[in-house]
Amino acid sequence: MRGMSARAFALAAAGAILVTACSTTGTPSGGGTGADQGKPFVFASTQFSPVTEQENMRKKILAAYQGASVDFVTDQSAVILNRISAEAKAGGEQQIGLVGIENGEFAQLVAAGAFEDVTKVADKHKDQKIPQDMLTLGKFGGSAQVYIPWMQATYFMVASKQALQYLPTGADVNALTYQQTIAWAKNIFDKTGQKKFGFPLATDGLIHRLIQGYFYPSYTGGLITTYRSADAATMWNDLKELWKYSNPQSTTYSKLQEPLQSGEIWLGIDHVARLIDVLKAKPDDFVAVPAPAGAKGRYYMSVVIGLGIPKASPNKAGAEALIDHLLKPETQILTLRENSFFPVVDVKMPSDLNKGLQLEADAVAKQANSKDAKVVPLPVGLGSKGGEFNKAITDTFVRIALKNEAVQTVLDEQAAIIQKIMTDGNIKCWGPDGTSTGACQVK
Amino acid sequence: MRTRTERFLPFALLLPTIAFLTLLIVIPMVQALLLSVMAESDGLSLDNFQRMFADVNFSDAWRNTLLLLILIVPLQIVLALVMALLINSRFRGHGIFLYIYAIPLAISDLAAGILWLAVFTERGYLNSTLQNAGVIDQPVLWLSFDNFAGILSAIVIAESWRATALVLVILIAGLQLIPRDFFEAADLFGANRLRRTVHVVLPLLRPSLQSALIIRTIFAFQTFAVVFALAGRNMPVLAGEAYTWYATNRNEHVAAAYAVVVLGLTVVAIIVYLRVLGLREAEVQR
Numbered sequence: 016m017r018g019m020s021a022r023a024f025a026l027a028a029a030g031a032i033l034v035t036a037c038s039t040t041g042t043p044s045g046g047g048t049g050a051d052q053g054k055p056f057v058f059a060s061t062q063f064s065p066v067t068e069q070e071n072m073r074k075k076i077l078a079a080y081q082g083a084s085v086d087f088v089t090d091q092s093a094v095i096l097n098r099i100s101a102e103a104k105a106g107g108e109q110q111i112g113l114v115g116i117e118n119g120e121f122a123q124l125v126a127a128g129a130f131e132d133v134t135k136v137a138d139k140h141k142d143q144k145i146p147q148d149m150l151t152l153g154k155f156g157g158s159a160q161v162y163i164p165w166m167q168a169t170y171f172m173v174a175s176k177q178a179l180q181y182l183p184t185g186a187d188v189n190a191l192t193y194q195q196t197i198a199w200a201k202n203i204f205d206k207t208g209q210k211k212f213g214f215p216l217a218t219d220g221l222i223h224r225l226i227q228g229y230f231y232p233s234y235t236g237g238l239i240t241t242y243r244s245a246d247a248a249t250m251w252n253d254l255k256e257l258w259k260y261s262n263p264q265s266t267t268y269s270k271l272q273e274p275l276q277s278g279e280i281w282l283g284i285d286h287v288a289r290l291i292d293v294l295k296a297k298p299d300d301f302v303a304v305p306a307p308a309g310a311k312g313r314y315y316m317s318v319v320i321g322l323g324i325p326k327a328s329p330n331k332a333g334a335e336a337l338i339d340h341l342l343k344p345e346t347q348i349l350t351l352r353e354n355s356f357f358p359v360v361d362v363k364m365p366s367d368l369n370k371g372l373q374l375e376a377d378a379v380a381k382q383a384n385s386k387d388a389k390v391v392p393l394p395v396g397l398g399s400k401g402g403e404f405n406k407a408i409t410d411t412f413v414r415i416a417l418k419n420e421a422v423q424t425v426l427d428e429q430a431a432i433i434q435k436i437m438t439d440g441n442i443k444c445w446g447p448d449g450t451s452t453g454a455c456q457v458k
Numbered sequence: 459m460r461t462r463t464e465r466f467l468p469f470a471l472l473l474p475t476i477a478f479l480t481l482l483i484v485i486p487m488v489q490a491l492l493l494s495v496m497a498e499s500d501g502l503s504l505d506n507f508q509r510m511f512a513d514v515n516f517s518d519a520w521r522n523t524l525l526l527l528i529l530i531v532p533l534q535i536v537l538a539l540v541m542a543l544l545i546n547s548r549f550r551g552h553g554i555f556l557y558i559y560a561i562p563l564a565i566s567d568l569a570a571g572i573l574w575l576a577v578f579t580e581r582g583y584l585n586s587t588l589q590n591a592g593v594i595d596q597p598v599l600w601l602s603f604d605n606f607a608g609i610l611s612a613i614v615i616a617e618s619w620r621a622t623a624l625v626l627v628i629l630i631a632g633l634q635l636i637p638r639d640f641f642e643a644a645d646l647f648g649a650n651r652l653r654r655t656v657h658v659v660l661p662l663l664r665p666s667l668q669s670a671l672i673i674r675t676i677f678a679f680q681t682f683a684v685v686f687a688l689a690g691r692n693m694p695v696l697a698g699e700a701y702t703w704y705a706t707n708r709n710e711h712v713a714a715a716y717a718v719v720v721l722g723l724t725v726v727a728i729i730v731y732l733r734v735l736g737l738r739e740a741e742v743q744r
Contacts, residue, residue, distance in 0.1 A: 093708075217690035218702060263602035264580055267690040277581040402708035410514050413691065417603055 056112025162321030228316025571687025632666025
């Protein structure tokens with residue numbers, strides 16, 4: 016009898032799990048009115064892959080959307096991009112009506128002519144003041160608008176308030192230089208004996224982005240072209256110095272929010288989404304400030320996610336209506352509240368924003384509005400070579416800082432690896448390196 | 459007289475296994491071999507192996523994998539043997555011990571790694587316990603990038619905790635296969651517990667020890683989730699490099715080259731085990 020009831024319970028539980036699982040896999044949103052709003056379509060994105068973020072997207076961000084039925088689908092970058100290009104190749108009318116992917120991911124699909132020109136949609140939203148350089152980024156050097164900016168993210172610095180007393184004299188925490196940051200970390204070490212700077216150096220940490228979008232351009236004004244320059248050598252010697260005052264367990268840090276929260280580190284630069292938990296948990300214990308500046312400026316990396324309409328979209332009017340919904344100020348703020356991506360349109364921040372989000376929002380604004388601020392996009396055009404490119408960059412850090420190899424030798428060797436990637440893939444220069452006709456060249 | 463059915467029955471019964479092995483082991487293995495010798499564009503080349511050998515992490519990965527193997531496998535075999543003999547002595551409550559020992563088997567290796575990270579990290583359980591007990595003043599950085607011995611010990615401890623139960627289960631099964639009359643005979647000749655273990659149990663347990671060693675060694679070559687969690691970028695291992703080249707660096711050719719190296723090492727290890735611990739004719743016929 017007991018055995019029977021236990022089995023019945025297990026069956027019921029399994030059934031319940033199954034039902035719940037099914038109900039969370041892409042319940043279509045919108046289309047509630049029953050009026051003729053065109054064919055249902057898929058909104059495919061490489062963003063919001065964590066389950067909670069998917070749920071927020073389906074149940075909250077898309078809740079107020081009244082157009083045709085939409086199925087939000089997200090997966091790893093390669094999966095989504097393959098599906099988009101497969102539908103583009105097949106032509107005619109396919110399933111994906113709208114895509115929401117990162118600028119560099121668009122770049123991989125632009126050559127195939129997979130997207131409609133959305134200049135008209137951009138014109139319609141002129142009053143919302145989407146930054147002009149973001150719109151230009153979305154044209155990929157042509158005249159057609161490939162995507163409409165949707166939301167953005169970036170990286171900035173977080174410091175524990177305990178560290179502020181060790182700030183070097185004359186340094187403004189909101190306008191630090193790399194020299195001052197190193198002096199700060201050194202000062203903490205001298206006074207407390209502890210190494211309190213942190214690098215996101217675990218295998219899934221984003222150290223390569225810091226090197227690509229922050230250190231290199233700020234010191235050398237470039238990335239590929241200046242990879243083995245004298246300025247680069249100066250930069251690496253500085254990083255080597257900073258590493259001396261960095262927590263030696265940094266190699267296990269994938270997101271800096273965890274060591275910041277536990278107090279293992281006091282300072283560090285990381286992606287907004289990898290800092291939000293600590294800022295939400297302890298907003299009174301930390302300050303969020305712009306990333307430091309180097310000799311060539313305060314470069315920061317902007318991650319722009321855009322919305323594009325595939326030529327094979329089954330419902331182009333529906334896709335435009337969804338873009339309108341996603342760009343509404345209230346939807347943009349909802350996206351920030353729920354999934355921590357920042358608005359691209361001009362919005363007035365609500366006063367009841369979560370304290371941690373407010374810290375992030377302020378830091379993002381301060382960073383973008385710094386006098387010497389210069390923006391860098393994520394690497395463009397690398398496609399499947401992106402992984403090896405990131406590895407070449409990270410290996411440079413590991414060899415110089417961790418393994419203590421000679422700076423110039425490492426730079427020459429790693430530059431050769433990077434040059435091969437550029438040449439093999441015929442990848443043109445981007446961002447701080449300017450433009451090139453052929454493959455980008457290390458000088 | 460044997461009927462036709464009887465003659466074909468063994469083959470028919472083997473068929474599902476052969477189909478299973480072909481589909482899930484042989485075909486992927488051949489594919490990996492092909493991938494590793496195919497150039498990125500087209501045609502055959504040894505480029506992938508050259509890139510693997512030239513890679514910053516290759517020599518470290520090679521050294522670390524062998525080091526972990528040498529440290530972990532013997533330790534686990536000894537531990538599991540002691541635990542198995544303990545349980546097999548059927549003291550009161552031995553069943554509970556088996557359950558406790560088997561708990562780690564139910565935990566995925568990455569989860570186990572993260573669990574041990576929570577123990578060994580700077581503000582982890584180990585340091586806070588030691589600090590509360592007054593043993594240390596400052597947290598000890600067990601997982602510091604320049605503390606190779608610390609990282610290695612943490613991995614050995616975590617791996618032993620996680621996978622010893624696997625060896626244990628095999629050995630207990632082996633122990634239970636030993637007929638009781640052997641023990642009775644030994645008792646009759648006045649053998650004490652130690653002599654009984656050395657002269658009766660261990661020799662009869664050899665087939666199980668052999669399987670346990672082979673399985674554990676194969677897994678040791680595949681270890682990487684625990685290593686990733688505890689050492690991050692600090693301790694590359696061969697299987698971890700194969701994963702990184704495939705998933706992060708997006709080059710399945712170099713990843714396959716690493717996989718081929720792991721395959722080669724595994725085959726060599728198995729041959730050595732079969733030779734050294736090989737069953738003699740007499741034992742097979744027993």
